Amino acid sequence: MSRLVAESLRKTYGRKAKTVAVDGFSYTFEPGRSYAIVGPSGSGKTTLLYLLSGIEVPDSGKVLYGDTDLTAMGEDARSRFRARYFSFVFQQFHLIPYLNAYENVSVGLYLKTGKTDHGRAVSLLRSLGIEDPNRKPYEYSGGEQQRIAIARALITEPRVIFADEPTGNLDSKNSEMIFRILTGLASEGRTVIIATHDLALAEMCDVVLRLRDGKLVGS
Amino acid sequence: MFFRLTFSSIRHYAFRFSLAVLGLAISVASLVYFLSFGEGARRLIRRSVEDFNLQLLVLPPAQSLTVQPLLPRSLADSIRSLGVGKVYSILRLPYTAGFPPRAMGVVFGRDFSSSLRFISRYEVVRGRDLRDSTVREAVVGEALAKALGWDVGDTLTVGTGRYIVVGVVKAGSPMVDNAVIVPLNLLMEDMGTDRLLAVAVAPPPGKTEEVLSLLKREFPGYTIQTSEELVKLAKSFVALGDAIRFGLSSIALFVTAVLLFAIMAITVQERRWEFAVLRALGATRWFIFRLILAQALTVSFVGWLFGASLGWGLAEVTSRVMVEKFGLDLVEVSPSILILALLVSLGVGLVGSLFPALSAVRMDVREGLGR
Numbered sequence: 001m002s003r004l005v006a007e008s009l010r011k012t013y014g015r016k017a018k019t020v021a022v023d024g025f026s027y028t029f030e031p032g033r034s035y036a037i038v039g040p041s042g043s044g045k046t047t048l049l050y051l052l053s054g055i056e057v058p059d060s061g062k063v064l065y066g067d068t069d070l071t072a073m074g075e076d077a078r079s080r081f082r083a084r085y086f087s088f089v090f091q092q093f094h095l096i097p098y099l100n101a102y103e104n105v106s107v108g109l110y111l112k113t114g115k116t117d118h119g120r121a122v123s124l125l126r127s128l129g130i131e132d133p134n135r136k137p138y139e140y141s142g143g144e145q146q147r148i149a150i151a152r153a154l155i156t157e158p159r160v161i162f163a164d165e166p167t168g169n170l171d172s173k174n175s176e177m178i179f180r181i182l183t184g185l186a187s188e189g190r191t192v193i194i195a196t197h198d199l200a201l202a203e204m205c206d207v208v209l210r211l212r213d214g215k216l217v218g219s
Numbered sequence: 220m221f222f223r224l225t226f227s228s229i230r231h232y233a234f235r236f237s238l239a240v241l242g243l244a245i246s247v248a249s250l251v252y253f254l255s256f257g258e259g260a261r262r263l264i265r266r267s268v269e270d271f272n273l274q275l276l277v278l279p280p281a282q283s284l285t286v287q288p289l290l291p292r293s294l295a296d297s298i299r300s301l302g303v304g305k306v307y308s309i310l311r312l313p314y315t316a317g318f319p320p321r322a323m324g325v326v327f328g329r330d331f332s333s334s335l336r337f338i339s340r341y342e343v344v345r346g347r348d349l350r351d352s353t354v355r356e357a358v359v360g361e362a363l364a365k366a367l368g369w370d371v372g373d374t375l376t377v378g379t380g381r382y383i384v385v386g387v388v389k390a391g392s393p394m395v396d397n398a399v400i401v402p403l404n405l406l407m408e409d410m411g412t413d414r415l416l417a418v419a420v421a422p423p424p425g426k427t428e429e430v431l432s433l434l435k436r437e438f439p440g441y442t443i444q445t446s447e448e449l450v451k452l453a454k455s456f457v458a459l460g461d462a463i464r465f466g467l468s469s470i471a472l473f474v475t476a477v478l479l480f481a482i483m484a485i486t487v488q489e490r491r492w493e494f495a496v497l498r499a500l501g502a503t504r505w506f507i508f509r510l511i512l513a514q515a516l517t518v519s520f521v522g523w524l525f526g527a528s529l530g531w532g533l534a535e536v537t538s539r540v541m542v543e544k545f546g547l548d549l550v551e552v553s554p555s556i557l558i559l560a561l562l563v564s565l566g567v568g569l570v571g572s573l574f575p576a577l578s579a580v581r582m583d584v585r586e587g588l589g590r
Contacts, residue, residue: 047585055499055584076503083501090588094496096224098231103223110220111501152500 001031001159001189002066009051009061011044011214021047022058023214029193031159034186036202037195039211045195048211049162052193053086054078065160083112087153089182091165093145095137101125101148102133108152117155124151128181143174150181161185163194167201179204225513228490235482236518242475243522243567244529247560249471251530252537253464254556259538259549260457264450266392275420275431276449278442288312288414292407294438295418301437303430304422305335308415310406314363314377314399324363325394326377328403335421341395346371346386352402357382361389362396362542377401380409393548472567475522479571483515487575494579495587504580511576512569519568523561530560 009025012018022044029035029052037045050056052063054070055078063070065085070078087108095104105125106116125133128147130140137145146166153161163182167175179194179201186192186206194205202208210218229236277298279289288310295308310328327338331352349356357377359369364387369375373384382401390396407413422430427445434443444452487494494507531552538550 050585053499076505079498079501079503082499086501088499090496090499092589094492094588096493096496098227099223103220103227106220107224107497108500111497111506116220156501 001191003031003064004029004052004160004191004193005062005064006048006052007062007064009048009058009063011047011051011056011058020214022051025051025061025211025214025216027209027216027219029160029191031191032186032189033207034183034192034205035194036205036208037193037211038197038199038202038208040197043211044214045197045211046164047214049164049193049195053088053160053162054082083156085159087156087158087161089146089149089153089161089163089166091168093137093142093149093169095145095148095152097137100134100136101130101140101151104137104148105133105151105155109155112156121151121155124155141174142170143177146170146174146178147181150178154185158190160191160193163192165195165197167196167198175201221510221513224510225517229514229517232486235486236514239475239479239482239518240522240525242478243519243564244525246468246471246475246567247523247526247564248529248533250465250468250560250563251527251552251556252533253468254461254559255530255534255537255550255552257457257461257464258551258553258556260460261454262551263393263549264453264457266394274422274427274446275434276444276446277418277420277434277438278444279417280440280442288412288416290415290418290441292413292415294441295415298418298420298434298438301433303433304420304426305333307333307335307337307419307421308403309337309417309419310403310412310414311416312406312410324360324397324399326399326401326406328406329400330403332403335419337419338390338395338398338400340392341388341390343386344389346384348386348388349400349402352404355380355382355401355405356385357399357401358386358388359384359400360396360398361387362393363398366397375399377406378409378411380405472563476567476571479515479518479567480574483511483572483575484578486514487511487579491579491582491587492589494582495584498584499588508576508580511579512572515568515572515576516565519564520561522568523564526564527557527560531557 005028006025009022011022012020025048037048039045047056051058054063054073057071068081070081073081096107099107102118102121102125105121109121110116122133125148128151130144130147130151137148140148161182166182167178170178175198182192182194183204196202207219209216277294292308295306299306308330312326314324314326329349330337343358344361349358357375364370369384371384371386374381375384377399388395420430420434431443431445497507534550534552538548541550542548
């Protein structure tokens with residue numbers, strides 16, 4: 001497992017009146033640890049996750065995973081790199097509505113390897129408490145949908161897991177369960193980076209990074 | 220999984236993709252149906268060449284295709300005197316029974332003075348063949364006989380002459396199966412004409428080019444064509460018809476391409492978040508591009524399947540009606556028409572989905588994810 005290093009990341013939006021989303025962010029994310037990025041709305045949490053995962057490129061600065069500079073890669077190379085080493089969990093779950101739970105999970109593996117593994121997908125879902133993998137996403141509760149999304153993220157055996165407000169649409173009981181699952185993944189040697197505005201849940205992570213106006217203001 | 224993503228999304232948007240399939244099916248059906256007429260005409264030309272002993276044909280001056288007998292009868296004797304092979308005088312007239320016509324056919328004059336058998340392939344299925352150039356007897360094609368209820372022993376009128384049907388013949392080609400064949404000299408007498416439609420010449424083996432040059436030299440004012448040239452000319456007329464019919468079908472195809480474009484553009488717009496999620500999970504832009512094209516091509520293929528079946532069915536019905544009413548089968552759906560329709564259908568799918576696919580590829584993942 002390698003370190004994920006952010007060096008002086010800066011990202012702005014808009015053409016004339018530029019909005020600074022991330023401003024000079026530098027940090028080293030160690031494997032086997034869980035990180036919570038907290039801050040008010042508009043503080044740059046999501047943008048930071050997109051920069052760290054290579055979904056977006058910074059205006060300046062670098063993102064290094066091991067010896068690989070993500071910011072120097074082309075768009076498709078970053079996609080392939082992301083499929084191989086990273087995974088994402090979203091606030092709105094973002095499960096594909098016409099695929100059942102098993103197929104949604106398999107998409108993740110297919111994008112990485114070009115293959116699917118029914119047994120592995122089903123056992124992963126069962127380990128997360130999803131017993132019937134043949135139903136469509138809308139037939140599951142919010143908590144179950146997020147667990148399916150986590151299974152989709154885990155099936156590729158990623159080294160870094162990004163989660164953007166993963167409990168934003170869940171009740172407190174489900175939120176705690178999801179956080180427990182995500183932070184527990186760090187104990188397997190993975191790097192887990194969660195953006196959240198819930199300070200209580202953030203405390204469950206090994207490290208809490210505070211962001212304000214795109215700047216790291218404390219940890 | 221790629222196919223699962225393709226087919227499941229089509230099923231998810233079943234209504235709108237059904238509309239696209241319907242549009243494609245109608246366009247493809249019209250294409251197959253229209254082009255089947257050209258294919259039928261080509262088959263007719265092919266069979267005509269097989270049925271008639273056509274090697275060299277002397278036609279009226281500056282005319283390659285004619286329906287009027289314009290050549291002087293003496294021309295055949297002049298050609299024969301050159302010793303260029305077997306010479307046959309051709310007179311063919313349209314034959315229409317009743318008004319509105321109950322059947323349409325042709326009357327052929329059989330040149331008993333020639334040793335060439337101009338109508339080379341027919342068999343007598345009832346009665347006997349013509350024997351004598353001095354007796355008003357006729358043999359009739361099986362299809363025409365069936366349409367008009369004629370049989371051996373009946374009497375028919377051609378011009379001012381009345382002929383007794385002595386035989387029913389069959390060649391398997393529309394031209395002969397709808398023909399009345401009577402002695403040439405009596406036909407000319409009864410029609411009050413001393414003109415021929417054309418003169419056919421069958422040169423000795425290996426002498427075709429030599430005879431062609433000789434005839435062109437001796438009869439400079441006439442059109443002299445080989446059977447290959449005639450077939451080529453006839454096929455070029457059919458090809459022109461094909462182009463016109465294809466043009467008409469293209470209107471439907473264009474409308475379908477626009478419909479498919481609209482459907483794909485709306486679908487891609489609605490699925491932006493889905494493509495963004497796939498991109499976030501590691502899908503390349505090429506993967507998204509292929510996914511959208513695969514959906515459009517699947518819809519195109521299904522549209523072709525329905526359209527080709529519909530067009531084929533319509534062509535079959537038309538063919539049966541034409542055979543029943545007129546004894547003419549001018550419709551044929553060949554594999555090449557089906558392959559062309561498939562390629563056109565896939566082309567429409569490709570054109571209709573290209574721009575939406577490119578817009579999905581250029582999409583900002585962050586925007587697609589709803590941030």
